[in-house]
Amino acid sequence: MLLLAVSGGIDSMCLCEKVRLEGGPFAIAHCNFGLRAEESDADEAFVRKRSEEYGVKCHVKRFDTKTYADKNGISIEMAARELRYRWFGELCSAEGYEAVAVAHNANDNAETLILNLLRGTGLKGVTGMKEEGFLPVPEYSHIPLRRPLLKMTREEILAFMEERGLPWREDSTNAENDYKRNKIRNLVFPVFKEINPSFVRTLNKDMERISRELSEPETVAEAPDRKGFGLSGEYLMREEEWSGEEDVRQKTGCSIVDAELCGEPIVGKWQDGDWFRPIGAPGRKKLQDWFSDRHFTIEDKRAVPILRDPEDPSHVLAIIGFAVDKSVKVSQKTKRIYRFCLIPEL
Numbered sequence: 001m002l003l004l005a006v007s008g009g010i011d012s013m014c015l016c017e018k019v020r021l022e023g024g025p026f027a028i029a030h031c032n033f034g035l036r037a038e039e040s041d042a043d044e045a046f047v048r049k050r051s052e053e054y055g056v057k058c059h060v061k062r063f064d065t066k067t068y069a070d071k072n073g074i075s076i077e078m079a080a081r082e083l084r085y086r087w088f089g090e091l092c093s094a095e096g097y098e099a100v101a102v103a104h105n106a107n108d109n110a111e112t113l114i115l116n117l118l119r120g121t122g123l124k125g126v127t128g129m130k131e132e133g134f135l136p137v138p139e140y141s142h143i144p145l146r147r148p149l150l151k152m153t154r155e156e157i158l159a160f161m162e163e164r165g166l167p168w169r170e171d172s173t174n175a176e177n178d179y180k181r182n183k184i185r186n187l188v189f190p191v192f193k194e195i196n197p198s199f200v201r202t203l204n205k206d207m208e209r210i211s212r213e214l215s216e217p218e219t220v221a222e223a224p225d226r227k228g229f230g231l232s233g234e235y236l237m238r239e240e241e242w243s244g245e246e247d248v249r250q251k252t253g254c255s256i257v258d259a260e261l262c263g264e265p266i267v268g269k270w271q272d273g274d275w276f277r278p279i280g281a282p283g284r285k286k287l288q289d290w291f292s293d294r295h296f297t298i299e300d301k302r303a304v305p306i307l308r309d310p311e312d313p314s315h316v317l318a319i320i321g322f323a324v325d326k327s328v329k330v331s332q333k334t335k336r337i338y339r340f341c342l343i344p345e346l
Contacts, residue, residue, distance in 0.1 A: 001024075001025045001026060001027060001096070001097050001098060002019065002024060002025070002026040002027075002097065002098065002099055002100075002101050002146075003026070003027050003028075003029055003059075003088065003091060003092060003095075003097040003099070003100050003101070004016060004019060004026050004027070004028050004029065004100075004101050005029055005031075005084065005088060005100060005101065005102045005103065006028045006029065006030050006047050006050075006103075007030065007031070007043065007047075007103075007169075007171075008030070008043040008044075008046045008047045008050075008168065008169035009103075009168055009169055009170070009171055010154075010157060010158065010161055010168040010170075011103035011104075011105055011108075011149065011154075011157060012103040013050070013161065013166060013167070013168040014103065014149060014152075014157045014160055014161055014166075014168075015101060015102075015103040015148060015149055016028070016050070016054065017160075017161075017164065017166060018148060018149070019101065019148070020054060025056075026056060026101075027056055027057040027058070027059065027095070027097065028047065028051050028054075028056055028057070028058045028059065029058075029059045029060075029061075029087070029088060029091055029100075030043075030044060030047040030048075030058065030059070030060045030061075031061055031063060031080070031083070031084045031087065032044045032060060032061070032062045032063065033063050033065040033080050033083070034062060034063060034064060034065060034066075035065055035066070035076065035080075035173075036171075036172065036173065039171075039172060042169070043169050043171075044060055046167075046169050047060070048060065050167075059091055059095075061087050063080075063083045065079050065080055065083060066079075068082075068083060072236070072238065074236065077179060077181075078343075081136075082137075085135050085136055085137045085140070086137050086139075086140070088100045088135060088140075088143075089135050089137050089139065089140025089143055090140075092140070092143050093140070093143075098144070099143065099144035099145065099146050100135060100143065100144070100145050100146070101145075101146045101147070101148055102145065102146070102147055103147075103149050104129055104147045104149065104150055105149045105150060105152050105153065105154060105157060106150065106151060106152060106153045106154075106200050106201070106204050107153055107154045107185070107189075107200055108129070109128045109129050109150060109203075109204055109207065110189075110199070110200050110203040110204060111181050111184050111185060111189075112128065112129060113125075113126060113128060113203055113207060114184050114188065115180060115181065115184065118180075123210070123299050124299055124300075124303075126206075126207060126210055127207055127210050127211035128204065128207030128208070128211065129147060129150060130147070130150075130211075131146065131147050131148070131150050131151075132144065132145075132146060132147075133145045133146075133147075136343075137253075138253025138254045138321075138341060138342075139253075141253060151204075153200050153201070234305075234342070234343040235267075235305050235320055235321070235340050235341060235342050235343060236340070236341045236343065237265065237267075237338055237339065237340050237341075238338070238339045239259060239336060239337070239338055239339075240336065240337050240338075240339055241335070241336060242330065242334045242335055242336055242337045244332065244334070253321050253341060253342050254321060254339060254340065254341040254342070255307070255318045255319075255320050255321060255322070255323070255324055255339075255340045255341075256324070256330055256337050256338070256339050256340075257307065257317060257318055257324055257328040257329075257330070257337065257338050257340075258328050258329065258330050258331070258334045258336075258337060259335075259336040259337055259338050260334075260335065260336060261327060261328045262307070262317055262328045262338060263309075263310045263311075264310055265307060265338060266307070266308045266309075266310055266313075267305050267306065267307055267308070267320070267340075268305075268306050268308055268313075269302060269303075269304075269305070269306060270287055270291075270301050270302065270304065270306055271314075272288070273286075273314050274286070274287040274288075274306065274314055274316050275287065275314060275315065275316065276290075276315065276316040276317070276318075276319070276323070276325040277325050277326045277327065278290070278323055278325070278326070279323070279324055279325075279326055279329055287306075287316060287319065290319070290323070304319060304320065304321065304322070305320040305321075305340070305342075306318070306319060306320065307319075307320055307340065309327075318340065320340045320342060321340070321341070321342035
């Protein structure tokens with residue numbers, strides 16, 4: 001059974017109708033991020049009502065998004081992203097849903113491309129979203145993520161909904177320009193449309209073309225050590241007290257190191273001559289050899305963040321998201337840790 005992420009907006013309600021018409025079983029998951037007071041509650045009530053009309057199960061979760069963002073030192077957008085995808089993973093694990101479907105469309109894909117270009121990106125950052133992928137959460141990166149509307153533009157979605165007289169909720173913040181994505185959508189894209197009325201299609205075709213040219217026999221989804229990841233080169237780091245209760249085995253996507261053994265964190269990129277001592281293996285290993293063993297592309301080698309030894313820069317303490325050096329391994333003596341987590345590309 002498919003789990004649909006439904007906000008109540010036009011895109012997600014179009015997703016519901018498309019899946020319903022296909023006839024497959026589905027359930028709905030709605031996140032109330034509590035960011036728009038009564039409007040957020042009205043969205044929740046709308047989704048609950050539509051779920052009843054569809055005759056499907058509706059999961060609802062309320063989040064204190066602002067507190068989570070402040071506590072973790074991240075943006076509201078990133079906090080909402082982390083919270084929803086982790087909850088979707090929890091639901092799939094608990095309820096047995098086989099995949100999560102989200103309502104990303106061709107316009108979203110074009111917006112993401114522009115955002116990636118503005119912040120600086122490797123070649124993978126210009127290949128766009130994929131219709132089939134995995135949840136961008138380390139502990140649930142084995143759960144499939146689907147984007148059934150990715151080839152539809154917003155104009156096509158609007159025409160589909162209006163033709164059938166279907167209801168949806170409008171998010172008042174979409175008209176505001178407080179967020180980068182809204183600025184691109186409301187201020188930049190109208191100019192693009194004047195230059196090329198079909199610019200959304202053009203950008204999406206360009207991304208598909210680049211993706212095909214970069215395709216290799218082994219894909220990110222197939223690589224056993226990198227399942228579900230596209231390397232954005234970005235990461236989150238938190239310093240935490242270590243309780244000793246958590247499993248010390250490293251999970252793909254996150255690296256945990258002993259903060260006292262690590263010293264002041266220095267993060268950089270891979271360089272020739274870099275080496276480390278992998279946990280569970282004898283002696284030193286050159287990073288170049290470690291990458292080759294796991295079939296990393298040259299772009300991923302250049303993108304993955306590297307934690308370095310402050311006293312010997314060629315000594316790597318962690319290949320963030322993948323492996324840790326023996327010298328900073330968490331043990332029963334550990335009191336504080338640094339937790340590094342990759343931010344996968346969408």
